[in-house]
Structures are given as C-alpha cells and as structure tokens.
Amino acid sequence: MMKSSEIKKSFLSFFEKRGHKVLPSSSLVPDDPTLLLTTAGMVQFKPIFQGDIKPEFTRITTVQKCCRTTDIEKVGHTARHLTFFEMLGNFSFGDYYKKEMIPWAWEFLTKDLGLDPNHLWVSVFTDDDEAFKIWKDDVGVDPKRIVRLGEDSNFWSAGPVGPCGPCSEIHYDFGKERGCKNEDCTVGCDCDRFLEIWNLVFMQYYRSEDGKLTDLPAKNIDTGFGVERAASILQGVKTNFETDLIGPIIDKISALSGVNYGAAEKSDISLKIIADHIRAVTFLINDGVIPSNEGRGYVLRRLLRRAIRHGRLLGIDEGFAFEVASVVIDLMRQTYPDLKDNLDYVKRIMVSEEERFLSTLKQGLGILDNIISVERSKESAMISGDLAFQLYDTYGFPIELTREIAQENGFSVDDKLFKELMAGQRAKAKAARVDSAFESAGQVHLTALDSFGKTEFTGYNSASQETVVLGIIKDNDFIERAGEGDEVEIILKETPIYAEKGGQVADHGVIETETGRLLVNHAFYPAPDLIVHKARVLSGHIEEGQRATASIDISRRASICRNHTATHILHWALSNALGRHIKQAGSSVDEEKLRFDFTHFEAIPPSTLRKVEKMVNEKIMANLTVSFHETSLEAAKAAGVIALFGEKYGETVRVLEVGDFSRELCGGTHVSATSDIGLFKIAAESSIAANTRRVEATTALLALNEFYLEEDELKAAAAILRCGDFEVAKRTQALQEALKAAEKRAADLKRRLAGADIDGLISSTQSLRGVELIAQIVQADDIDGLRSFVDILKEKAAGALVVLGASKDDRAFLLAHVPLKLIEKGFDAGEIIKEISPLIGGGGGGRKEMAQAGGKNPGGLEAAIERAVQYVRKKDEGSS
Numbered sequence: 058m059m060k061s062s063e064i065k066k067s068f069l070s071f072f073e074k075r076g077h078k079v080l081p082s083s084s085l086v087p088d089d090p091t092l093l094l095t096t097a098g099m100v101q102f103k104p105i106f107q108g109d110i111k112p113e114f115t116r117i118t119t120v121q122k123c124c125r126t127t128d129i130e131k132v133g134h135t136a137r138h139l140t141f142f143e144m145l146g147n148f149s150f151g152d153y154y155k156k157e158m159i160p161w162a163w164e165f166l167t168k169d170l171g172l173d174p175n176h177l178w179v180s181v182f183t184d185d186d187e188a189f190k191i192w193k194d195d196v197g198v199d200p201k202r203i204v205r206l207g208e209d210s211n212f213w214s215a216g217p218v219g220p221c222g223p224c225s226e227i228h229y230d231f232g233k234e235r236g237c238k239n240e241d242c243t244v245g246c247d248c249d250r251f252l253e254i255w256n257l258v259f260m261q262y263y264r265s266e267d268g269k270l271t272d273l274p275a276k277n278i279d280t281g282f283g284v285e286r287a288a289s290i291l292q293g294v295k296t297n298f299e300t301d302l303i304g305p306i307i308d309k310i311s312a313l314s315g316v317n318y319g320a321a322e323k324s325d326i327s328l329k330i331i332a333d334h335i336r337a338v339t340f341l342i343n344d345g346v347i348p349s350n351e352g353r354g355y356v357l358r359r360l361l362r363r364a365i366r367h368g369r370l371l372g373i374d375e376g377f378a379f380e381v382a383s384v385v386i387d388l389m390r391q392t393y394p395d396l397k398d399n400l401d402y403v404k405r406i407m408v409s410e411e412e413r414f415l416s417t418l419k420q421g422l423g424i425l426d427n428i429i430s431v432e433r434s435k436e437s438a439m440i441s442g443d444l445a446f447q448l449y450d451t452y453g454f455p456i457e458l459t460r461e462i463a464q465e466n467g468f469s470v471d472d473k474l475f476k477e478l479m480a481g482q483r484a485k486a487k488a489a490r491v492d493s494a495f496e497s498a499g500q501v502h503l504t505a506l507d508s509f510g511k512t513e514f515t516g517y518n519s520a521s522q523e524t525v526v527l528g529i530i531k532d533n534d535f536i537e538r539a540g541e542g543d544e545v546e547i548i549l550k551e552t553p554i555y556a557e558k559g560g561q562v563a564d565h566g567v568i569e570t571e572t573g574r575l576l577v578n579h580a581f582y583p584a585p586d587l588i589v590h591k592a593r594v595l596s597g598h599i600e601e602g603q604r605a606t607a608s609i610d611i612s613r614r615a616s617i618c619r620n621h622t623a624t625h626i627l628h629w630a631l632s633n634a635l636g637r638h639i640k641q642a643g644s645s646v647d648e649e650k651l652r653f654d655f656t657h658f659e660a661i662p663p664s665t666l667r668k669v670e671k672m673v674n675e676k677i678m679a680n681l682t683v684s685f686h687e688t689s690l691e692a693a694k695a696a697g698v699i700a701l702f703g704e705k706y707g708e709t710v711r712v713l714e715v716g717d718f719s720r721e722l723c724g725g726t727h728v729s730a731t732s733d734i735g736l737f738k739i740a741a742e743s744s745i746a747a748n749t750r751r752v753e754a755t756t757a758l759l760a761l762n763e764f765y766l767e768e769d770e771l772k773a774a775a776a777i778l779r780c781g782d783f784e785v786a787k788r789t790q791a792l793q794e795a796l797k798a799a800e801k802r803a804a805d806l807k808r809r810l811a812g813a814d815i816d817g818l819i820s821s822t823q824s825l826r827g828v829e830l831i832a833q834i835v836q837a838d839d840i841d842g843l844r845s846f847v848d849i850l851k852e853k854a855a856g857a858l859v860v861l862g863a864s865k866d867d868r869a870f871l872l873a874h875v876p877l878k879l880i881e882k883g884f885d886a887g888e889i890i891k892e893i894s895p896l897i898g899g900g901g902g903g904r905k906e907m908a909q910a911g912g913k914n915p916g917g918l919e920a921a922i923e924r925a926v927q928y929v930r931k932k933d934e935g936s937s
Contacts, residue, residue: 059170059291061284061302062391065120068145071165072118077147082393086353091216093353094124094341098146099260105150105449106220106260108274109503110584115152115709120145120284120392124337126356129363133329136249136296137286140360140855141337143302145282149649151275157192158257158278162227163198166255170291176230178244178251180204182211182223188259192225204244212257215281220273221264227255229290252299254290255282298329302388306332309384313623314371327367334364335381340389342403343396345640347656347748348410351635354746361407362414362455369418376415379407402638402656406748409658414453421454422462429466438467442474449475450482501533502583507550511586516553516564516726517685521608525550526570529601530589539573540598546588547575547599550720552607555614556580556588560644561621561725566609573597577607614726619756622683622715622727623673624651626737627721627752628699630672631655634665642749646725650740650755658749661742666752673737680732681716688712690722698722736760804845818846821856823926828879829857830929832922837863840909843872847907850874859887860925862897864915869897871910871921882907884932892928896921 069079083101084421085094092100098121105112107688110442121144131138149158151559156220166172179198181188192198205211214221228244228251236242238248243736244251252796260277262270288300298307307318310331316324341357368377382403390397428444440463448454460470509527516522528548529536539545547568554577557563565578575592583589590607599605624644632639635657643654661669688696698712699721713723715731728734738760755763771782780788814835823830831854837843843861850859851874859874871894873886886908890901899912 058293059288061300061888064170064284064291064657065143065145065392067169068165069118069120071161071169072147075116075161077116077118078114080117080119082119082308085122085124086346087343091218091789094356095121096123096125097121097279097281098123098144099148099258099281102148102150102279103219106273106277106279107263108542111506112150116148117150118147119757121741122340122393124341124356126360127359132333133326136298137252139285139297139333139336141333141340143284145280145284145287147278147280149278149376154276154278155188155191155259156195159188159225160196162255162257162280163196166227167426170287172229173289174198174878178202178204178228178230180206180211180226180244182225183207185211185223185225188223188225206245208876210245212258214264218264218266220260220277220279221270222260222277222279224256224258226253226257227762228253229286230455231340234579235295249295252286252290253283254286256280278680296329298332303336305388306336306381306384309381310368310371310377313377313380313395314368314373316371316545324371327370330367331364331371331381334360335378336385338364338378338407339382339385339396339403340393342406343393343399344643345656347406347642347746349746349748358410359455359457361410362418362458363461364413364415366418366458367553376408376411378411379404382407401636402640405636405638405658406656409748417453421448421452421458422741424448424452425459425462429468432468438469440468440470440478442471442478445470446473446478450478456871497883499533499583501530501535502587502589505530505533505589506584506587509548509550509587512549512588513551514553514555514588515551515557516609519553520611520614521606522549522551522553524552524605524607526568526599526601526603526605529599536601538598538600538605539594541594541596543594543821545575545592545594545599547592548587549590549605552580552588552590553609554580554588554590555609555726556582556609558582559723560624560646561617562645562647564609564617565613568592568605568607569813570597570599570601570603570605572603573599575599597639615728615733616757616759617646618726618728620648620651621646621723621725621738623677623734623754623756624653625670625713625715625719625723625727626676626722626731626734627651627653627754628655628721629715630669630676631657631752633672634669635661649759650753652753654745654749654751654753656748658748660744661750661752666739666742669752670737670739670837676684676716676718677731677734679716680730683716683727683729683731684714685727686712686714693722696720738763758793804841815846815849815853818850822854822857827931828884828929829854831857831927832860832925832929833923834864834918835861837861837870838865839863840870840872843870843909847872847874851876858884858929860893860922860929862918862922864918867913867915869896869899869912869915869918871901871918873903873908873913873925875906889925890926892922893924896924 073079083095087095087100089103091194104110123144124141126140128138129140132140137494162356179192181203189203192203193200211224213224229443231250235248237248241315242248242250258279259281261273263273264270285297285300285302287301290295292300294300297303307328310328311318318325318328338357338361346353346357348354363904364378386396386400387605425448428440432440444461445456448459449456456475463470505528526547527550529539530546531539531543554566555564566577568575568577574595574597576595577590577592579591580588628641640656644657645652687709690708691694693710693712709722710722712720713727714720735757737754739752739754740763743751745751771785774785775782778785818833821831821833831850835846843863846861850857856876856878858879861872863870871890873889875884875886885905887905890908890910894900894910894912896917898910898914899910901908901910903909
C-alpha cells in the first residue's frame with residue numbers, strides 16, 4: 058500500500074527530474090481579487106498564464122492545498138467529493154505542451170505508481186483531434202477508451218474571467234460492479250465506477266467578461282492530480298474517506314459520537330461531512346480566514362456550522378470541533394508545519410465560533426421544528442421566505458441549514474422571497490472593501506518591463522540617486538519629451554523613491570535633469586519589480602534618456618519610517634499582551650499615523666491598551682538597533698521569522714530585526730534605532746469585522762500633540778469645575794452625587810405634591826357593584842408622575858382600581874392599576890390600557906397589575922377616562 062506522503066513525494070520527484078522547480082503550496086487566500094479561495098494549483102501562477110509577468114522558471118511542480126464549495130451538497134453522499142483537498146500539479150509556461158505532457162502522465166501513472174493500464178480511460182475535448190491522436194498513436198491507448206466530451210466536462214477555467222483551455226482527463230475504472238449497472242455507463246457518468254484522477258489542461262486562451270476567447274501569449278500546461286483520489290486507488294479502499302488522509306479523522310469522530318463508520322448510510326454521511334468540513338476549516342483558519350458573514354469568512358462559518366449540525370445528528374451535543382481538528386493537524390503537520398505552530402490560534406477561533414453557534418443552533422432548531430409542524434398541519438410543502446429570513450436575520454440560523462433540514466422533512470423553501478429580503482438588507486448595510494497588492498498592469502507597463510527590466514530601489518540607504526530617465530508615459534503611451542505642467546509617469550533605472558507596497562504609502566520627492574524639474578507625488582508597482590513614478594513637470598522639460606537626480610522628501614520619509622517601525626513593535630506588544638493567536642490582518646502606514654488590523658475576539662480593555670502602549674514606549678526608550686538582512690524565504694521561515702499575512706514574497710526576502718525581540722519579513726523603510734520613533738500613543742481601538750480589531754496610533758510630535766489635546770481637555774474641564782487638574786475626577790464624582798441627591802429631592806417633592814391632591818381623588822371614587830374605581834385627569838409631567846399618585850393611592854385607597862391621565866405640552870399619558878383581589882375577578886390593567894389608549898393616539902401595555910400608555914393627542918384624555926369607566930362598569934356587570 059502506498060502512503061499518501063509517498064504519492065506526493067513520487068510525483069514531485071518525477072517532475073523535478075524533468076527540469077521542474079519544486080515550489081511550496083500557496084495560501085488558501087489567493088492574491089487575486091476575482092477569486093474567493095485557492096481552488097486549484099494554477100491560481101498562484103495566474104499572472105504568468107495571463108502574460109502579466111515573466112516566469113522565473115518555465116517548469117514548476119507543486120502540492121497545492123485547495124478549497125472548493127461548488128459541490129458541497131455532494132460531500133458525504135459520494136465516494137470522491139471534498140471541499141478541502143490536495144492537488145498535485147505540474148506547469149509549463151510556454152515551454153512543453155501536449156506532445157510531452159500526455160506521455161509523461163501515462164508513464165507516471167502506469168510505471169511510477171504501477172496502475173493497471175486496463176483500468177485507465179481518458180477523455181478529450183470534443184474537437185481536440187491533436188490530443189486524441191497523441192493518446193492513440195504515441196501512448197497506444199485503445200480508441201474505444203478515449204471519450205470525447207463537451208465544454209461542461211473538458212474545458213477548464215479558473216473563473217468566469219481569465220486563462221482557460223481544453224483539457225484531457227484520466228479516469229480510473231473500478232469495474233461494472235461499482236457502477237450504476239446501466240449498459241451505456243461510461244466516462245462522464247455520475248456513478249462511482251469512473252474516478253477522474255488527473256486533469257491535463259492545455260491553457261491557451263483568455264476568456265474576457267463578454268465570454269470571448271483570445272489566444273494567450275503562449276501555450277501552457279496546467280495539470281491537477283488529486284492526492285486523496287489517487288490514495289483511494291493505491292490503498293485499495295472504496296472512498297477518499299477511508300484513506301490514510303481522512304480515515305483517522307473518521308475514527309476520531311466515531312469515538313466521540315459512539316457511532317461506527319459503516320453502521321448505517323445516514324450516519325456515514327454525517328461522519329464524512331464532519332471529517333471533510335473540519336479539514337477545510339482547520340486549513341482556512343490556519344491561513345488567516347476568520348468567521349464572518351461575508352466572503353471567505355462566510356465559507357468558513359458555513360462549513361463549521363454544517364459540521365456542528367451533523368455532530369448533533371450523531372448525538373454529539375457538546376463542543377467537539379477542535380478535538381477533530383487536532384487529528385487533522387497531527388496528520389498534516391509534516392507537510393504543513395505551520396499547522397502545529399498555529400495550533401492555539403486555530404483552537405481559539407474554532408472553539409469560540411462553535412460555542413457561539415451551539416446556542417444559535419439549539420434555538421433555531423426549536424423554532425424551525427415548530428414552523429415545520431405548523432406548515433405540515435396546513436398541508437403545505439413550503440416554508441415561506443419571510444420565516445426563513447427571520448430565522449437567519451433574527452436568530453442567526455444559516456439559510457443552508459434551513460434548506461437542508463426542510464428537505465429532510467419533505468419541504469422546500471421560498472428562496473425567491475428570501476433572496477429579495479436578503480438583497481434589501483445588503484443594499485442598506487453592505488460596505489465593500491477592496492485590497493489589492495498591485496495595481497493592474499497595462500500593456501504600456503508590460504512593454505516597459507520588457508524593454509527596461511526591473512527598477513533598482515536604492516532608497517534603503519540613500520535619499521538621493523543619480524539615475525537615467527528610461528521612459529516617459531502620458532495617456533498610456535510612451536512619449537520622448539514632457540513639458541511644464543504635464544502629468545506623466547516616469548520610469549528610472551534606479552530610484553530612492555519608495556513605491557507603495559505592504560501597507561506603506563509611497564514617498565514624495567523630486568526628479569531633476571539639466572533641463573527640468575518634476576514633483577513626484579506617488580510611486581507604484583504596476584507589475585512586480587517595475588516602479589513607476591507619477592509626477593508633474595514643475596519647470597522646464599524632461600526627455601527620455603536624460604541623466605537625472607531623484608530625491609525624496611526626507612522629513613516625510615522620516616515620519617513614515619517612525620510609524621512603520623512602530624507598527625512592528627506594536628505587533629510584538631499585542632502578541633505578548635493578548636496571546637500568540639494575534640495575527641496581522643492588514644496595516645496602513647503614512648506620515649501622520651499608523652493602523653494595525655489583527656485577529657482578536659473581543660474589545661481590548663483600556664488597562665490592556667495602556668499596557669501595550671507602555672511596552673512599545675519601553676522598547677523605543679531602550680534605543681535598540683533596527684537592522685536588515687536578505688536571505689531566502691525558506692531560510693527565513695526555518696529561522697522562525699514571521700511572514701505577515703497577505704504579503705507576497707519572492708525567493709529572496711528582506712528580514713527586519715528590531716533589537717532581539719522582533720523578526721519579521723518586511724520590504725518597507727524603517728528607522729535605524731527605536732529611539733528615533735520618539736514617542737508612541739494609541740489613538741483608538743475598534744472592531745472592523747467579526748473577530749478582527751484595529752488599533753490606530755501616532756508617533757513622535759503627532760503623538761505628543763495627542764497628549765497636549767488630552768491635557769487641554771483636562772484643563773478646560775478643571776476650569777469649568779473650578780478645581781485643580783488632578784481633582785477633576787473627584788469633583789465630577791461629587792457633582793454626580795449632588796445631582797442624584799437633587800433628583801431624589803425632586804422625586805420626593807413630586808410625591809408630596811401628588812399627595813396634596815390625593816384627598817380629592819379619593820373623594821371622586823365611584824362604587825360600581827363592589828368595584829371601587831378612581832378615574833381622573835391629574836397634574837403630572839410624565840408617567841413617573843402618574844406612578845407617584847398610584848403609589849400613594851395604593852396605601853390610602855387600598856383595593857381601588859385606578860385609571861389616571863395627564864398631559865404635558867403635546868404628549869398625553871395614561872396609567873392603570875388593578876389590585877390583586879380585582880385581578881382574581883378578571884380585571885386586567887393591560888386590557889384597560891389597550892381599550893382606552895387609541896383615544897390619545899398612542900398605545901402601550903404592561904402587566905395585569907400595572908399598565909401604561911403614551912400618545913400625541915392630549916385632547917382625547919377625557920374620552921379615554923370616560924371609556925375606562927364604561928369598560929369597568931361593563932366588565933363588572935358581566936361578572937355579576
């Protein structure tokens with residue numbers, strides 16, 4: 058039996074021997090705004106396929122972790138569908154093509170893995186005669202085992218827009234006994250007889266938004282070979298779930314639930330769904346995805362909640378997700394060592410989300426069960442969209458679970474109405490946020506990169522640089538000369554001007570030649586390694602090929618450096634104060650402030666923020682050295698250097714070291730010693746998304762200004778309170794206590810004033826066959842005033858039913874009180890208020906003993922009191 062680790066090693070070795078560079082898996086969070094998750098091995102190479110950048114290697118091979126939810130409803134119901142899986146891949150960027158790839162695939166499968174050729178079938182795109190001929194003539198596959206399929210099956214793309222092309226798939230035939238028994242069963246059938254194991258994509262087109270196909274700059278190869286599927290064949294098991302990659306996870310869930318795998322089809326489905334979903338959730342969290350209600354965070358939340366729900370179906374009522382995730386980490390940590398490093402972080406996120414959902418699930422299931430019972434009694438087969446939306450919006454119950462449970466009970470959900478309600482809600486509340494690592498490269502920039510090569514950045518060590526003007530761009534076209542007032546883009550051979558990247562804003566500066574002077578207000582990377590300066594010609598003119606001097610705004614750069622280094626120290630301080638689960642989720646550094654976004658589960662108390670602020674300032678005052686060195690990405694990771702989430706690194710990286718406490722990968726500019734920062738002040742802490750917090754801060758003179766502003770506010774408050782600066786709190790507390798005492802005296806006075814009218818109210822008592830009723834309009838400013846009257850009447854006219862009204866300006870108030878002995882006779886203060894409140898143009902409610910109402914029609918008070926008398930009389934007559 059070949060272990061899954063051996064399959065992966067064998068694949069990489071096969072292609073490494075054929076000139077391929079072995080690269081690590083990229084994150085499940087792609088550096089591509091058009092994609093939610095990494096769904097295939099080619100995702101990290103998409104810019105190369107599109108021709109946006111030139112590849113460093115023309116042949117690459119990887120083991121890529123992937124996550125897809127397109128077939129989530131099939132997971133657990135088939136032998137092969139998964140949301141998380143590993144994909145082996147080999148890639149050619151304009152190098153080899155079908156003639157080499159197809160024979161290699163056959164060789165690897167039949168010789169290196171030892172698969173029986175008699176069990177292998179292939180499919181090709183319907184009109185791909187070239188691939189058909191290679192399979193038949195070069196490889197020697199029986200034409201009867203070569204199936205032509207259409208675009209749905211044999212034309213692959215990474216998304217609706219982007220690189221794509223026809224493909225050829227290799228399928229393993231388990232035999233008729235595993236199939237659907239239909240005589241025409243063949244490749245493409247949905248049964249479990251034929252298992253697609255390797256997809257060879259001939260990437261030659263680009264699909265635009267209008268669906269039009271155009272040729273890519275080169276013909277490429279992109280293949281995907283499923284590790285789990287290959288393991289199921291080579292390990293002689295019927296499904297992916299019985300392989301050495303997933304089987305132990307199933308065993309753990311069985312132990313937790315007491316339900317054995319294979320005992321029943323229904324429980325097997327739940328076991329498989331939990332195993333698959335927890336694998337996916339573990340890797341998503343590990344790659345920095347946080348549960349939320351949008352985007353990839355919602356994918357994570359949906360998968361985890363679905364797993365939890367199936368845990369309940371197996372009888373697991375308590376939290377269990379991380380116990381299962383621990384097995385996932387044990388199985389996969391050799392390939393992905395960061396899983397072990399982030400174990401505590403994964404646990405914290407998973408346990409927190411599970412605890413939150415368990416209470417939601419319990420409440421939602423009860424409500425949904427009741428809805429189903431009611432609809433069943435009506436002989437309805439559909440759950441209304443507004444009820445489904447209420448479950449989702451009010452109780453947080455996922456619509457997917459509502460649909461799933463409804464289907465299990467023979468119901469459908471009115472999705473049309475639900476989607477309309479959701480669309481309305483999103484239109485009001487949704488806020489879009491887009492982050493991108495690079496501005497999209499236009500053709501003019503790609504031409505510049507081809508013509509001039511990479512721009513050398515010299516700004517780490519120099520504020521000024523003698524250089525050459527390589528290119529001038531205006532209106533997306535090259536020009537030879539630009540004159541005064543022209544807005545242009547300048548490409549230099551070398552530059553000290555930092556281009557916006559990694560959360561740090563670009564430098565400002567000037568470019569001077571013997572004939573002109575330009576002001577640079579921005580610099581950016583339209584493609585990796587190419588720096589473009591946006592500038593305006595201030596005087597004279599500039600020409601292509603001229604010698605030039607580029608200089609930065611030194612004062613502005615110094616402020617940016619202070620804020621950037623402070624961001625790294627802040628990261629360290631937050632990790633030490635809050636826990637190692639802290640991970641960067643974004644940052645922004647400019648000359649005025651810094652912003653640091655990070656994963657955390659709750660608001661940070663002021664005392665902890667003060668502690669963090671103090672820790673940062675202690676490092677600043679220690680005057681620690683800030684240094685850099687370059688090394689390989691692999692060496693940096695091996696040394697434990699922190700790679701910041703969302704950053705894209707090349708093979709050679711720049712390591713920032715602050716003293717001996719902080720080592721992170723960073724390509725930004727920094728101070729040379731921590732004391733250069735001067736001072737650090739936290740300005741704000743807030744929530745920006747589910748489980749994501751933000752700290753904003755300032756440094757140096759701007760931080761000092763923050764302290765001055767607080768001091769000015771304190772002195773202003775002290776002047777108003779007529780006390781010393783350090784007596785403000787004490788003086789304010791004394792005033793609060795005095796205010797409370799005054800409010801108490803005012804309330805006592807109200808009660809005494811109310812008491813003055815009590816005798817008149819008691820004398821107005823009406824006796825209605827044993828019911829003593831006091832129903833009058835009195836002088837009171839609000840409901841509390843009416844309540845003062847009732848409190849006294851409860852003592853002096855015990856046993857009386859009281860209905861009082863009052864008005865203040867354009868507001869009217871009603872209060873009803875029913876003593877216990879009359880409640881026993883059927884009187885209800887809430888019913889009385891419900892009866893009379895419409896007459897004052899309002900509404901209210903309360904308990905049987907006491908109820909109140911407010912309205913905007915004081916003129917209706919007399920009618921309301923009279924109706925109360927009539928109501929009591931009628932009620933009394935009805936009960937006698």
